[in-house]
Amino acid sequence: MKLIQSSHNPTYRELLRLSQGKGDDGQVLLEGIHLCQEWLRHRGQPELVVFDAERLEQLPELQALCDGLAGVPMLAFAPPLVKSLAQVKAPQGVFFRVSVQAPVVPESLVSNSLWLDRIQDPGNMGTLLRTAAAAGVQEVYASQGCADAWSPKVLRAAQGAHFALHVFEKTDLKALCSRLQVPLLATSLEHATSLYDAALPSACAWVFGNEGQGVHADLLSRADRRVFIPQAAGVESLNVTVAAGICLFEQKRQNG
Amino acid sequence: MKLIQSSHNPTYRELLRLSQGKGDDGQVLLEGIHLCQEWLRHRGQPELVVFDAERLEQLPELQALCDGLAGVPMLAFAPPLVKSLAQVKAPQGVFFRVSVQAPVVPESLVSNSLWLDRIQDPGNMGTLLRTAAAAGVQEVYASQGCADAWSPKVLRAAQGAHFALHVFEKTDLKALCSRLQVPLLATSLEHATSLYDAALPSACAWVFGNEGQGVHADLLSRADRRVFIPQAAGVESLNVTVAAGICLFEQKRQNG
Numbered sequence: 306m307k308l309i310q311s312s313h314n315p316t317y318r319e320l321l322r323l324s325q326g327k328g329d330d331g332q333v334l335l336e337g338i339h340l341c342q343e344w345l346r347h348r349g350q351p352e353l354v355v356f357d358a359e360r361l362e363q364l365p366e367l368q369a370l371c372d373g374l375a376g377v378p379m380l381a382f383a384p385p386l387v388k389s390l391a392q393v394k395a396p397q398g399v400f401f402r403v404s405v406q407a408p409v410v411p412e413s414l415v416s417n418s419l420w421l422d423r424i425q426d427p428g429n430m431g432t433l434l435r436t437a438a439a440a441g442v443q444e445v446y447a448s449q450g451c452a453d454a455w456s457p458k459v460l461r462a463a464q465g466a467h468f469a470l471h472v473f474e475k476t477d478l479k480a481l482c483s484r485l486q487v488p489l490l491a492t493s494l495e496h497a498t499s500l501y502d503a504a505l506p507s508a509c510a511w512v513f514g515n516e517g518q519g520v521h522a523d524l525l526s527r528a529d530r531r532v533f534i535p536q537a538a539g540v541e542s543l544n545v546t547v548a549a550g551i552c553l554f555e556q557k558r559q560n561g
Numbered sequence: 562m563k564l565i566q567s568s569h570n571p572t573y574r575e576l577l578r579l580s581q582g583k584g585d586d587g588q589v590l591l592e593g594i595h596l597c598q599e600w601l602r603h604r605g606q607p608e609l610v611v612f613d614a615e616r617l618e619q620l621p622e623l624q625a626l627c628d629g630l631a632g633v634p635m636l637a638f639a640p641p642l643v644k645s646l647a648q649v650k651a652p653q654g655v656f657f658r659v660s661v662q663a664p665v666v667p668e669s670l671v672s673n674s675l676w677l678d679r680i681q682d683p684g685n686m687g688t689l690l691r692t693a694a695a696a697g698v699q700e701v702y703a704s705q706g707c708a709d710a711w712s713p714k715v716l717r718a719a720q721g722a723h724f725a726l727h728v729f730e731k732t733d734l735k736a737l738c739s740r741l742q743v744p745l746l747a748t749s750l751e752h753a754t755s756l757y758d759a760a761l762p763s764a765c766a767w768v769f770g771n772e773g774q775g776v777h778a779d780l781l782s783r784a785d786r787r788v789f790i791p792q793a794a795g796v797e798s799l800n801v802t803v804a805a806g807i808c809l810f811e812q813k814r815q816n817g
Contacts, residue, residue: 464797536695536697
């Protein structure tokens with residue numbers, strides 16, 4: 306395995322750019338054993354693997370990962386290069402470069418889906434993807450103004466959920482309504498019925514909105530149903546990821 | 562209102578220390594309009610208010626807050642001092658110094674409570690407090706190894722939930738079991754029944770564990786019941802805050 310030590314190495318420079326977010330051609334840098342293993346499980350082999358030269362010698366877990374990657378181009382990076390690529394304080398010493406292509410929006414939406422309207426916080430964005438995957442929702446439509454789904458922080462919070470989902474970014478959610486063959490449900494405190502009194506459909510589009518402002522009025526006005534989660538009086542409303550989890554799993558419970 | 566411009570000012574120095582976490586005497590620095598308003602609503606007046614001298618002139622919202630604080634000691638800080646105190650990129654220009662005392666652990670635990678076992682991430686810690694408050698759970702017991710509940714990041718994620726709760730920190734959860742008059746429930750993937758098949762008690766202690774390792778085996782072995790949230794196959798488990806939200810609100814639903 307070739308050892309790269311120079312910070313002028315062109316591959317290192319390219320990966321350094323990708324460590325800040327998805328490249329123009331859909332190239333993404335995945336960091337850490339768990340994310341890499343999830344990629345292998347869901348999407349197959351990466352385009353390139355980079356190991357921390359020192360850690361590869363020391364950690365049996367990295368060695369096992371390496372042994373399973375016969376045929377994949379591999380590089381060993383000197384620890385200082387790994388440190389500058391890493392997005393966490395204690396890097397595990399492995400990166401995959403992979404390519405992701407934007408999925409094509411279906412002509413008509415018939416499956417359960419999650420719509421995200423200007424979710425700003427990368428941690429929330431990732432946790433919403435993770436929650437969707439756990440609830441068995443496979444399509445996620447994110448509006449302009451959402452955190453970049455393939456950025457390192459979102460990837461970290463989602464723990465590999467991306468790879469089991471179709472994530473549509475920069476979607477015009479208002480325009481998407483015309484393709485909907487299932488009801489659009491939104492959480493709202495006004496003109497809404499309790500989540501537990503609503504007979505929830507087995508398939509629908511759930512829309513959750515910006516952390517401060519909620520779902521945009523234009524979109525809210527198109528919702529077929531508005532529901533609220535009954536909460537204790539006089540306290541702050543739920544974080545959007547928790548609210549989404551409660552709704553998606555209540556739907557799952559009702560529909561067995 | 563006195564204007565402070567020097568970074569050698571002793572009050573500024575003290576607040577700078579508090580901006581990193583709770584002081585030895587339980588003094589806490591709250592930042593931002595929302596947190597300060599929530600403090601006023603739940604706990605009454607602060608010990609000291611600090612405004613950004615420039616923003617106070619410009620923002621009617623700060624002026625309104627100021628007008629409601631007659632009798633409270635107030636200082637105006639020059640913008641550079643505010644910037645160095647602030648934990649967010651766009652500070653709103655108001656801080657409260659308040660005191661919080663550790664609540665006394667009851668002799669016997671009869672209410673619904675949330676137990677947190679080594680929750681490391683401050684964002685998760687804060688969101689768990691926010692979720693507890695929204696679900697009407699008023700007692701939260703955090704073990705040694707949890708993120709400091711009164712640190713700035715936790716305060717920000719909880720959005721004021723702290724002030725509606727009794728938060729017990731550095732609790733020996735194993736020892737606390739002997740005070741329990743209600744069942745202890747834990748989420749677990751092994752030897753567990755579905756959350757939806759379990760008749761959930763109206764009051765219990767819910768324990769949620771470390772992001773990577775879950776609930777400590779010693780504590781898990783003392784649980785009266787273990788439940789799991791049925792999830793889609795082959796994907797990552799839920800984030801701990803979302804799991805807690807689903808459990809607490811399912812309990813609320815079942816018990817009307």
